[in-house]
Amino acid sequence: MKAVVKNIETTKNYILLTVETEKELKIEPGQFVMLKLKHYDFGKPFSVTYQEGKIIKFLIAVVGEMTKEMLKLKTNEEIAIRGAYGIPFIEKIDQNKKYVLLGGDCGSAPLIHFSEKYPHLVKEKIYGFATSEIKKILNVEGLHIDKESNMNLLEKANTINISSDDAFLICGSMDMIKTVKNYFKNNKIYASLEARMACGIGICKGCPIKTTEGIKMICKDGPIFDLSEVELEW
């Protein structure tokens, strides 16, 4: 489906991209879409951080080839979008728990979406970024800047009063996920995982994760997984 860039705010390393889709897509927090630039043959996965009707926002970290190109997107330019794919957070998590949301960098994107739609399930939210650069384009409750407060995401999480009944909903780098897992051994942790993807819908077997029930696809069976059911090393 076509989408038109409605607004794009950028810093050196981040993009807040607002697009309008031809038709309204059904998107639940935690789901992602495949975005494809003009002249590209394949798209790449991005979580939705905000949706209202045909308007969708993305929070994008500029890390490589395609995201660098995205920096140059201009208002009214067309991109291709398909989705939403993946299992909504709400369908996998235990809805009887309260969640501490931990977002590492742009891993925050789906969590922001989640906290807006399901505030009653949120105990606390920490969207951690290394520097204050992100503030130029993102202004949400829960923003944590490592450099400003001289503590990282995990140290910040430690300042919260966490009971063993509380659960975590996290998204970020594999390192961050492993650290959180190690640290909060007694809490239920759901993590939204990432992988290089091609199809986004489970047909190509391109985005595997080892689970207690065999190999699963992050795009189709995730992206959210209960960390107790996945093996992070392979």
Add this chain to the structure above:
Amino acid sequence: MKAVVKNIETTKNYILLTVETEKELKIEPGQFVMLKLKHYDFGKPFSVTYQEGKIIKFLIAVVGEMTKEMLKLKTNEEIAIRGAYGIPFIEKIDQNKKYVLLGGDCGSAPLIHFSEKYPHLVKEKIYGFATSEIKKILNVEGLHIDKESNMNLLEKANTINISSDDAFLICGSMDMIKTVKNYFKNNKIYASLEARMACGIGICKGCPIKTTEGIKMICKDGPIFDLSEVELEW
């Protein structure tokens, strides 16, 4: 070198493209440049139809893959340009003659450029287009619309009083060039030839033409040739 689209006027089958180059290019009528769109790896050849300082205009027929993409160019978009290449008309033609300019469709582009710079060498000019569509974006003296006057370029040329001393400077499809050659057997004819090109500078041997002196490259040894020295069939 970078160039920025300053203006683009389009019809279904034609583009009048105005760009501004980073620096001024030295371009003589008859020379061409290689234009490359963003995300393309290779450029394609286009004659210059007008230049003043850093401003260059192109008259482009929409015939295939890249020219279809060019239809979508927007003001302020960047393209890559290199050149100018090829031998200026003025360096090859006999400057003691007067020229009838015959342009077939967008083959008119370099002739328009030539007639502006060297009006004293021009006896007559006919820029032939099949339909009046071109008038929406092009308004020059010499425009001939087949459909309007119910005669084609050649019939129109025949209405001119041509002496055996007059010469032709022509550019258009191979069919048109062959027809003119057949028809005006007693006149000197210079034709600007076209070929699919890659380098545009004579290094790749991609754009050959058979001449009385062996294989030459249209990009480097042309694009203009005295028709008596080239073999149009190969």
Add this chain to the structure above:
Amino acid sequence: MVEVCGVKFKNPIIIASGPGGNGKELAKYIDLNKLGGFTAKTVTPDEKEGNPPPRIVNVKSGIINSIGLQNPGIEKFIKNDLPFLENLDTNVILSIGGDKKSDYIKLIESLNNSSAAFFELNLSCPNVGKNGIPLGIDEIAILDLVKEAKKISKKPIFIKLGVETFLEDLVEAAVKGGADGVTLINSPKGLKIDINKKKPILKKGVGGFSGPAIKPIALATIFRIRKKFKKLTIIGMGGVFSYEDAIEFIMAGANLVGVGSGVMADPEIPIKIIDDLDKYFKRVNYEDILSCAVEGFYV
């Protein structure tokens, strides 16, 4: 409508083996019954968990993958996937793979009574086969394998090959053995290195390269085989993303055209191709364009 090896196809577009999985997931997004055919992902005798990630890397106009033939193995395939495929109102091609002749024979035996249209023997998966000469480049092994396979198979047999130096000889061997057709091309090998990490992006290193980038190679390969084998049935594939691409393949000599990466890039692509082809075939005859290459349109 197109007839190939006595089987009627609604249209010449099929899903290539692999990129479409075994159909269930794809069926959530498009109507598989619109397809000319659907090739299931290569199944092997035993379950394979495939290669560790990353398995996918994007390159210019293409993708390199090292799925590593992840598949449930024949038993689970028959139990969980085959019934779904058999229920489709389109032709199913069963792709089978293994390390040795007996693997293929076993798989054919297991699947012989299914309602599938063809078998496709994948001899060329770039991600497996370490011990000795891979089957797919050994003409003697191919002749032997196809002969045995034909003896027991109740269905036409296609041999899937990659771009090889002596491809004509390999195809010749397959034909001699009785193969009903060939499928061309499997992905050439490709590599992408992360220059910051100083190592390949795929965990496995080298992978199979597919997508529009390989289209000219696929076309040259199909044409090369068509030139020599005027009557052989060819399933062509490699970077087909549009109906124009599909027409190019048919003109180069493909009887059926497979969409692989295209369905990964966008599941709608095969349907779009079929719709566009439909319009095209109102003006132009399939048989006519199919004969372009046979009639040798150039030196």
Add this chain to the structure above:
Amino acid sequence: MVEVCGVKFKNPIIIASGPGGNGKELAKYIDLNKLGGFTAKTVTPDEKEGNPPPRIVNVKSGIINSIGLQNPGIEKFIKNDLPFLENLDTNVILSIGGDKKSDYIKLIESLNNSSAAFFELNLSCPNVGKNGIPLGIDEIAILDLVKEAKKISKKPIFIKLGVETFLEDLVEAAVKGGADGVTLINSPKGLKIDINKKKPILKKGVGGFSGPAIKPIALATIFRIRKKFKKLTIIGMGGVFSYEDAIEFIMAGANLVGVGSGVMADPEIPIKIIDDLDKYFKRVNYEDILSCAVEGFYV
């Protein structure tokens, strides 16, 4: 600075044979003396007028060409081109081509006393070689040719090959014969059909496919050979358009990196690569990245 077969190169970037012509035209646009080296277009014993046009067609991320080895023949080459090349302050590689061993021997003899650095035996031009097995895919012929060539050559000898099924065996033969290195890859074959005209765009039909599209294939091929031949000198090429590309090639195992289509796409590209590499090599060591592949950075 890089040393290869005892010859010092200012940098690892050379122009590949063909796309840069014989230097004179290119010298109008860039300073050839900045290059690590310049490979002349393949010269044959007799003049060749090349194939009829069209010789070039653009495809996604690449170009297909059927130049047909247009060249002036050895006599005119020596008279008109060699002096210019010998005057360059960069290493010149002379590419020679022919149909049979005696052609190569004759060419080596004719060029042996030039000041050029290396000979490159082009055994793989996709546009020639109809009679019998082409030299470039026949390991016995390669062994024989290289042995003879080495006997008389006063310069190191490189063998240029394409992507072949048994490439390791071909390289092995070259090495056994005494070759000093291999050049990889020559263009794979590609085809583009004009679906309106129902025939290929190139007059010749199939051509050599080059440019960024083939880069993953070139890298996989070079790595594959580097894995087996740890010490062999490799000149790598195929779609190099940027310094990052060049680094990928070195990491995959190339000692020198050729720019072919890149210089056609924009004559400034090789200079830009050299300038960018210069900065890169202030931070990173050439020897270190060259050993990436040798150390086997993956399975």
